[in-house]
Amino acid sequence: MSQTPIxxxxxxxxxxxxxxxxxxxxxxxxxxxxxxxxxxxxxxQNTLGVTDVHPIPLTHIEAQLDAVFSDLNVRAVKIGxxxxxxxxxxxxxxxxxxxxxxxxxxxxxIASSGDALLESAAVQTMLDELLPCASLIxxxxxxxxxxxxxxxxxxxxxxxxxxxxLSNLPVSAVLLKGGHLSESPDSTDWLLQNDxxxxxxxxxxxxxNTHGTGCTLSSAIASYLAQGxxxxxxxxxxxxxxxxxxxxxxxxxxxxxHGPVHHFYNLTRLSN
Numbered sequence: 582m583s584q585t586p587i588x589x590x591x592x593x594x595x596x597x598x599x600x601x602x603x604x605x606x607x608x609x610x611x612x613x614x615x616x617x618x619x620x621x622x623x624x625x626q627n628t629l630g631v632t633d634v635h636p637i638p639l640t641h642i643e644a645q646l647d648a649v650f651s652d653l654n655v656r657a658v659k660i661g662x663x664x665x666x667x668x669x670x671x672x673x674x675x676x677x678x679x680x681x682x683x684x685x686x687x688x689x690x691i692a693s694s695g696d697a698l699l700e701s702a703a704v705q706t707m708l709d710e711l712l713p714c715a716s717l718i719x720x721x722x723x724x725x726x727x728x729x730x731x732x733x734x735x736x737x738x739x740x741x742x743x744x745x746x747l748s749n750l751p752v753s754a755v756l757l758k759g760g761h762l763s764e765s766p767d768s769t770d771w772l773l774q775n776d777x778x779x780x781x782x783x784x785x786x787x788x789x790n791t792h793g794t795g796c797t798l799s800s801a802i803a804s805y806l807a808q809g810x811x812x813x814x815x816x817x818x819x820x821x822x823x824x825x826x827x828x829x830x831x832x833x834x835x836x837x838x839h840g841p842v843h844h845f846y847n848l849t850r851l852s853n
Contacts, residue, residue: 586807587653589681590800591619591646591672592661592689593634597627599841600793605659605800607844612822614804617653619645621672622664628792628836636664639671646672650679656807657683659800660711666703673710683806686715686752687799688724704728712752717812719756719799720747737762737769748773756802756816760794768824772816779813783824790830790840797842798823 588609595601602618609616621642625633649655658681663669676684688707704727712718718728722740726733729746740759747755754774759765765785772779801819810818829846 584654584656586614586657586804586809587617587655588614588657588659588800588803588807589617589619589649589653589655590659590661590803591621591663592659592796593622593624593664594620595624595626595793597792597836597841599628599835600626600796601662604793604796604841604844605661608797608800608822608826609659609804611844611847612801612804612819614807616800616804617649617655619649621668622662624662628838628840630838634664636668639667642668642671643675646675646679650675650681655679655681657681657685657803659803660684660686660715661796661799662689663703663707663711666706669703669706669711673714676714683803684715684717685799685803685806686711686718687795688718688720688728689795690724690727708750712750715752716806717754717756717802718750718752719758719795719802721758721760721795722762725755725757734762737765741771744771744773744778748776754812758795758798760791770816770820772813774812779816781816781820783820786824786827786830788827788830790833790835790842791827792839792841794823794827794842797826797844 590605593601595603606616622636624631723733734740757771759769767782768785769782801822802815805815805818826842829843
């Protein structure tokens with residue numbers, strides 16, 4: 582009997598349920614995997630924004646990591662919000678200790694609402710210590726610009742101009758997400774791997790309910806990697822999954838601001 586494909590999410594908690602650990606568990610489950618978690622921070626958060634962030638003590642984060650890796654056969658790790666440099670250093674050290682087969686890093690710096698989720702001083706620590714541990718990083722355009730010390734692109738041509746700079750980062754592969762180019766009729770992401778650039782496009786969905794899209798996409802990629810997919814196949818499947826989750830987002834009625842995507846859009850609904 583084959584092993585259950587286990588994906589570990591290392592991220593912050595979103596009390597509103599739309600992003601962070603909560604979105605990761607939903608995405609991993611919806612794409613056929615088993616989700617386990619290590620929580621790095623709790624946030625007071627809803628569809629309107631983030632009002633408080635509380636980093637978890639380092640000793641407890643380490644205890645969570647040891648508990649998971651000492652028992653579960655983790656095939657892929659997704660990393661989201663890490664809050665500060667000390668947490669980043671700890672995660673990098675534990676990844677080197679346990680050597681999971683796949684590590685997908687979503688370099689979460691700013692929430693969809695514009696609230697900061699990573700201390701600015703920690704960005705260099707992420708570049709130096711965590712990126713070399715990753716199989717893939719999944720920055721959006723503003724995050725990618727920060728990683729290569731550039732201005733955030735406003736056009737597709739400007740986004741593509743970041744590709745040579747991103748290729749020089751100390752990481753195996755990069756998925757540059759173009760979702761912020763709201764004027765484009767398509768949502769295009771670019772996978773940079775082995776000196777190749779592979780674009781993945783889906784029609785852009787007009788909706789305000791996009792809370793948690795980055796968390797969901799990176800978790801879905803990790804889930805498919807844990808199930809044995811190659812990186813390009815995992816990205817393609819995850820891209821299709823998030824496109825459908827966004828397309829069905831307006832079926833949910835959650836909160837007064839930017840609501841979540843519909844992680845379980847494909848479940849059969851029971852009639853009354």
